[in-house]
Amino acid sequence: MNMMKHFLDIHTTDAAELRHMIDTGLAMKRARGGRPKGAPDDDQPLKGHMVALIFEKPSTRTRVSFDVGVRQMGGETMVLSGKEMQLGHGETIADTARVLSRYVDLIMIRTFEEQTLLEMAEHATVPVINGLTNRTHPCQIMADVMTYEEHRGPIKDRKVVWSGDGNNVFASFAHAAGQFGFDLTFSGPETLNPEAACLDFAAAKGRPVTIERDPFKAMAGADLVVTDTWVSMHDPESAKERRHNQLRAYQVNEHLMSLAKPDSLFMHCLPAHRNDEVTSAVMDGPHSVIFDEAENRLHAQKAVMRWCLGR
Numbered sequence: 001m002n003m004m005k006h007f008l009d010i011h012t013t014d015a016a017e018l019r020h021m022i023d024t025g026l027a028m029k030r031a032r033g034g035r036p037k038g039a040p041d042d043d044q045p046l047k048g049h050m051v052a053l054i055f056e057k058p059s060t061r062t063r064v065s066f067d068v069g070v071r072q073m074g075g076e077t078m079v080l081s082g083k084e085m086q087l088g089h090g091e092t093i094a095d096t097a098r099v100l101s102r103y104v105d106l107i108m109i110r111t112f113e114e115q116t117l118l119e120m121a122e123h124a125t126v127p128v129i130n131g132l133t134n135r136t137h138p139c140q141i142m143a144d145v146m147t148y149e150e151h152r153g154p155i156k157d158r159k160v161v162w163s164g165d166g167n168n169v170f171a172s173f174a175h176a177a178g179q180f181g182f183d184l185t186f187s188g189p190e191t192l193n194p195e196a197a198c199l200d201f202a203a204a205k206g207r208p209v210t211i212e213r214d215p216f217k218a219m220a221g222a223d224l225v226v227t228d229t230w231v232s233m234h235d236p237e238s239a240k241e242r243r244h245n246q247l248r249a250y251q252v253n254e255h256l257m258s259l260a261k262p263d264s265l266f267m268h269c270l271p272a273h274r275n276d277e278v279t280s281a282v283m284d285g286p287h288s289v290i291f292d293e294a295e296n297r298l299h300a301q302k303a304v305m306r307w308c309l310g311r
């Protein structure tokens with residue numbers, strides 16, 4: 001029986017299966033028991049499997065964590081840059097998907113338009129994983145949920161506050177609020193509001209996102225404070241100055257963190273622009289779990305890949 005499944009987004013994946021992936025990722029992390037990164041897992045579910053990692057945008061964490069994760073599970077990878085593929089020179093996404101499916105067992109793609117991901121998934125006969133689009137970043141938020149739970153227990157009913165741009169990473173947080181059942185507050189300027197669709201999803205799942213323009217008020221009772229870059233990879237460079245002016249009031253600094261719960265955590269998907277969206281004092285301070293969060297990309301995605309392959 002073909003058990004293959006795509007991992008395209010948090011809102012399009014069954015909530016119980018998402019929960020299972022988080023628990024599997026944590027169990028796999030524990031089972032490694034801190035062995036060297038290059039050492040194989042005891043379990044080798046990707047043995048004999050080839051994975052294509054396609055990047056149309058830059059990446060450090062996604063690229064390295066997928067590559068290492070596949071190898072730990074016994075598989076092999078090839079990293080492909082969109083520009084160097086025929087995909088960047090006129091070959092259709094559908095044909096690319098059909099061809100790659102003859103060579104590899106799994107495809108991870110980081111791209112611009114969501115439509116590229118969806119077309120890849122529609123025409124591939126192997127699982128496709130979303131490694132970030134202009135609209136969402138589901139693998140990141142799987143790692144974030146895992147990181148919160150590793151430090152503080154169940155995220156259900158916790159208060160998560162996002163301070164900054166209503167971007168792709170926020171959208172996946174809104175999806176996760178609906179699927180994992182936590183309360184999410186968006187604090188940012190109206191001009192940089194999140195897309196309505198992700199807010200509608202959370203609301204339909206009984207977790208309407210609170211919008212609080214005042215960042216100081218937003219922090220009250222926060223269990224987790226999150227921010228991200230003020231200018232994403234798909235945003236035009238020309239928008240930088242205006243975005244900085246609009247978002248300056250939402251910088252996560254020690255004063256803002258002091259308004260959250262005393263045992264609150266701070267997360268950022270990275271890369272961060274130190275002293276823009278977050279100060280170094282917060283990034284390196286007692287609330288920050290940013291490097292555990294980065295590490296957990298590896299463990300969460302290993303669970304996602306297993307799920308995709310039905311293993």
Ligand code: CP
Nearest residue numbers: 059060061062269270
């Ligand atoms: N957080 C994240 O996706 O990082 P990279 O852009 O380095 O992959």
Ligand code: NVA
Nearest residue numbers: 167228232233269270
């Ligand atoms: N919002 C950022 C996330 C980077 C991991 C971007 O899309 O550039």
